[in-house]
Amino acid sequence: MTVIVTGCGFDPWQEIQNYQQTTGILDGQVGATNVFIGTLRDFNDGTAVKGMTLEHYPGMTERQLEIIISEAARQWPVIDALVIHRVGDILPNEPIVLVAVWTSHRGDAFDASRHIMEALKSKAPFWKKERLVSADSRWVKENTNGYKPAQ
Amino acid sequence: MTVIVTGCGFDPWQEIQNYQQTTGILDGQVGATNVFIGTLRDFNDGTAVKGMTLEHYPGMTERQLEIIISEAARQWPVIDALVIHRVGDILPNEPIVLVAVWTSHRGDAFDASRHIMEALKSKAPFWKKERLVSADSRWVKENTNGYKPAQ
Amino acid sequence: MSIKVRYFASLKEDLGRSEDILETASLLTVRQIWQCANPQQTLPNPILVAVNKDYADLESLVNDGDEVAFFPPVTGG
Amino acid sequence: MSIKVRYFASLKEDLGRSEDILETASLLTVRQIWQCANPQQTLPNPILVAVNKDYADLESLVNDGDEVAFFPPVTGG
Numbered sequence A, B: 001m002t003v004i005v006t007g008c009g010f011d012p013w014q015e016i017q018n019y020q021q022t023t024g025i026l027d028g029q030v031g032a033t034n035v036f037i038g039t040l041r042d043f044n045d046g047t048a049v050k051g052m053t054l055e056h057y058p059g060m061t062e063r064q065l066e067i068i069i070s071e072a073a074r075q076w077p078v079i080d081a082l083v084i085h086r087v088g089d090i091l092p093n094e095p096i097v098l099v100a101v102w103t104s105h106r107g108d109a110f111d112a113s114r115h116i117m118e119a120l121k122s123k124a125p126f127w128k129k130e131r132l133v134s135a136d137s138r139w140v141k142e143n144t145n146g147y148k149p150a151q
Numbered sequence C, D: 001m002s003i004k005v006r007y008f009a010s011l012k013e014d015l016g017r018s019e020d021i022l023e024t025a026s027l028l029t030v031r032q033i034w035q036c037a038n039p040q041q042t043l044p045n046p047i048l049v050a051v052n053k054d055y056a057d058l059e060s061l062v063n064d065g066d067e068v069a070f071f072p073p074v075t076g077g
Helices: A012-023 A060-075 A106-123 B012-023 B060-075 B106-123 C009-015 C030-037 D009-015 D030-037
Strands: A002-006 A032-039 A047-056 A078-086 A088-090 A095-103 A126-132 A137-139 B002-006 B032-039 B047-056 B078-086 B088-090 B095-103 B126-132 B137-139 C002-007 C019-023 C048-051 C054-056 C067-071 D002-007 D019-023 D048-051 D054-056 D067-071
Touching: A002 A060, A012 A032, A012 A078, A012 A095, A012 B012, A032 A106, A032 B106, A060 A078, A060 A106, A060 D054, A078 A106, A095 A106, A106 B032, A106 B106, A126 D009, B002 B060, B012 B032, B012 B078, B012 B095, B032 B106, B060 B078, B060 B106, B060 C054, B078 B106, B095 B106, B126 C009, C002 C009, C002 C030, C009 C067, C019 C030, C030 C067, D002 D009, D002 D030, D009 D067, D019 D030, D030 D067
Parallel strands: A002 A078, B002 B078, C002 C067, D002 D067
Antiparallel strands: A032 A095, A032 B032, A047 A088, A047 A126, A078 A095, A126 A137, B032 B095, B047 B088, B047 B126, B078 B095, B126 B137, C002 C019, C048 C054, C048 C067, D002 D019, D048 D054, D048 D067
16 A cells, blocks of 8 residues: 655656556456556636646655555455655646555455545545636645535 | 467567557556556465366357456546466466456556456366376366455 | 347257258247247247347347347356 | 644644644643634634544544644645
């Protein structure tokens, strides 16, 4: 289980490839891998976005991410998990967050990955400030739960 | 939206990287990517598995996969989707299936990806025959729904 | 009418062949196609059927030149 | 007792500073720490608080050497 908070850009697919190779996770037990990548869009709430600055609380952020992964690993049989989160200045199309979960069965991979993402959004101390094309900037007010209301 | 049924081994992360580059999907609209990879385990139902042979129905398989993706794209705002499925002889740790979905919002990426995987498991004409360490082989009887029963 | 009948996976192994070409005089359902091609064999259960590579049911009518397929529940992914 | 108080994101900008070092005579709650550090400012709502990098509530007691943090709802991911 690994948590990385980084000020540098990263290629999510390369990171996963490297992680699988260095950890040797694929040893016959893994039947399912679920990966979520969040990337910066160039539009939010009807406004063109030029970039974003991500602030965090060094030390607390890593600690909370580790707690979130441990909670997921208690709830589902997780073989391994990797979370990478970007901080600092970010441009559209750059990855903000990567969550990867390795399990034996597919339901667990989907469930644990989604749980980690939702918990990260509500608990990990990161704050987004959007730099707008209009040259203004604004703090993102609140994370949505990401899902449509039941119909 | 792309469907590939292949008799050759593939590196899922490399495939996604290439797909993103050649399609140019990342154009500021994508905020979320969900990827599911199914790999062959070396154990199933308590029996050691040496490998697997995947049979399919050429033509119908591709057609059904395309229908499944179209259905998902009608239900959720999917920007793009990629499904790769292996056929022929497979060894433990090799990827069997890749589902990747690109959307603007994370809930849609998780929902559409999971839906495609479940539909693929119940509708795409593939059949697994396990080669056991005991030198026997057996057809896999039925796909489970992959989830724990509600508690 | 000429109908191509295909079998897959364990069903193909059980029957010992992967396809039949049927010449039929009248319009038949998928179920009748099975009976015609396999008079000694009751239709397996569960079974999935396709006509021209789309899922169909046992009462679907089969036309000249159609390809009918019988196969066990799928286990991909 | 010496308490380090930290502020993040929009709250840091609003207050115009990122931290305070408080010297207090008695055991205070997180809420009292805010009042002591920001006598002119009512506590924002919503607000999240942490003591020593774990989430805490406003009535948690703060000990000598603790680090208390105040910040707006998080927006990562």
